[in-house]
Amino acid sequence: MKNLEKVVLWTTLLVLCPFLTVFSQEASTKWYDKIGFGGYTQLRYNRLLETNDKLQCEQCDKSLGAGKGFFLRRARVKFAGDVNPKMYAYLQFDMATSAGNSLQHILSLKDAYFDVSLDNQKEYRIRIGQSKVPYGFENMQSSSNRLALDRNDALNSAVKDERDLGVTFYYAPTVVRERFKMLTKSGLKGSGDYGMFGFGLYNGQGPGRIEQNDNLHAVARLTYPFELENNQIIETSIQAYKGKYSIPLSEANLSTQTLWDDERIAGTLVVYPQPLGFQAEYNVGKGPEFNPQTMKTELQNLKGGYAQVMYLFRGDKHSFMPFFKYQYYDGGKKFERDARSYLVRDTEIGVEWQVGRYFELVALYMISNRTFEDALKPVNQVIGNTLRLQVQLNY
Template identity: 35%
Template sequence: MGAPQAAFASERDDARIADLQRQVDELRAIVRTLQAERAPAGMAAATPAATPLAPAASSAAAAPVQLAAAPATVPAPVAASAKPAAPKKAWYEKLQLRGYTQLRLNEIVSGPKNAASGLARIRSVQDSGINDTGNFSIRRARLVVQGDLSDRVSLYLQGDFAGAVNNQSANEPRQNFFQLRDAYADLYLDKHKTLKVRLGQSKVPFGWENLQSSSNRLPLDRTDAINAPVPGERDLGVVAYYTPPSIQKIWDELSHDGQKLFGNYGAFGVGVFNGQGTNRVEKTEGLMTVAMATMPFRLDGLGDAFKGQVAEIGVYGLKNKFRPEIRAGGVSTESYQDDHIGFHAMLYPRPIGFQAEWTWGKGPQWDSATSTIRSSRSTGGYVMALGRIKESPIGQIMPFARWQHYRGGWKVSVNAPRLETDEYELGVEWLPLKELEFTFSWANVNRAEADERRTGRAKGDILRTQVQWNY
């Protein structure tokens, strides 16, 4: 090849190399842009510097044109991005649904199931299923909706599908209607939730066993004496609860151990309510005032025999005016003094425990001597021994023995009849599964019937069985 031809070939190779170098530079610029977009903020994408192509040979005799091998461009590792924060749940996503149902079988095995007009029969104000024809009954079928609306506000809504409606055709009641039990909101006044105000229909803080849920109580029913000042346990009003962290810690430990506590209530409570009772229209201008204080404490300091044991004592009182329903129809036009005080004391079973409550006061009750309603003295309470076999081959077993006594009115029945109750009860609760509980009990009763038209007291024995499923 002549000199002119060699010079032309060299210029052509230089132009080709320059064009290739330009394309490589453009590709590297694109890679750097993509890496910068993928890298976290504040981190530069590392891209190797451009490597120039090797110079071409200047003579015709030179070897064929070679491009210098450019190092492979490996994208710089992208740092793991911080895990995005979970989206905040809406209030309705924080609600929970739970409840329980109780199926009972009551049988009067001795004593007057029926009696002549004017004489008392074996009956109980705590369970209408104790009667001459009663077999199976649904005592409670509760459904609860609860949850936090925010860090400072929570709601609680409970209904019962086993309510009864009276005064139907031929005065025959209808069973298993849905009835409101609780409808309240808790407003927490501090971030640690030690102080809260409860607004709406809720339990009145009077009586330890009144506050304890029926799903958690060992005996099938509450006692007449403790329940008489607040039958139904609830009213409409406002109540404040305060629980010091040291007390809450003890209750949390007892709850974790599976002990039967009294529920979501404070160590100190004070409130005002309508005073007419659960789901009843208010009839007086005044408000019922109530206060309660309870204090759990450890007994470890008393020696090894009491290691792990917890005792609890408390007091409570209420002041109220009440108008009972009357036989002539409607509600009394007179308001009756309805004031009570009481105390409770208990030793949580580990494995043996004790529980007792007693009340004193005055409330509306029928006076047979004058055939009128008067505000008269009432008193009574109970003492109970209980045990706990936490683990056995067949599940948890809790036996109990209880004696109760009461003399006083039952203000939510027509004409506020006077009750006279003495009862001994033996029973056992068996939990083969946490979702399933069985209770078996025998009671020897000596009771006046809650009807001022029937006199005397009925004596006899009752066998009772209950199965409860929790959901």
């Protein structure tokens, strides 16, 4: 055997050792008994007290604007559990995805991954499959936990649908994993357990999309939830990613380049609502953005983020959480036509009412100033206000 072949053989065996150990564990005779079922459904109406029916948001809620009515925003079902002492599986589907402008809903795959633990405490694990990219607290926070009806444009424009296909390594000591679990289960609006440290490689074009270039994206995140003597928890994070992205172009765009640099870095601060809370994130970077002056897509700097204040009133069976959120974004959206240019200044004032663990109602008044321009519509600023309602059922 040649030396090169020996190196490849031993390298492969070393990589596979942790996985061989996992599958050598004695599996439960009834592993399916450990699989849990759950989900949630969200119904929205966005047209109350509307001042401008041209106000839209392709990224967030397609039921904003003229000709729209009641909208099934999400209808999620998930299956998750330990199928092996060292392997956790997670599947999530959405039945609220519409085909174009049709209300004929289709079943779509949101998450499909498994975590392979490299130790008995599950502090070191490798996630393989389609999952959320560890970039941004609000991106990773489940829509069932988030206060505002939509994620902020600034960080959500980094990753299409917050997810992609790839492999990620996560590490978190047991005490930190328990803290992440508590922050979600207790109603404090945690983001879930994405490790204290994470590093991953993913396609970069978004979930359900074929990689269109030979460049994988790389992402890294470091976060820590500090617990103070008064039991208040403050989480700080830093995250960054880098890669290449292929954009869609319209015929009116004078540029012919489709492959662009795509890189960002972001900081996060979360003071969990006990009872007063604060949440803020900001990111900077560079990526493709349409320039209406030259009628071309160009590589430009981007910046933006949001700040949110909330207060938790908790009773025996009911809880109320009023909140105030402001967001700002100046940059392109790579997954939209021509990497559409955006300048967003939105203010949201709302309250969430929870009855037990199964029913939630959110009322939110949005004051919006959005400029979003591409080669087919190079001049487009829309200003408007609207009252938005959402009912959520958890199961």
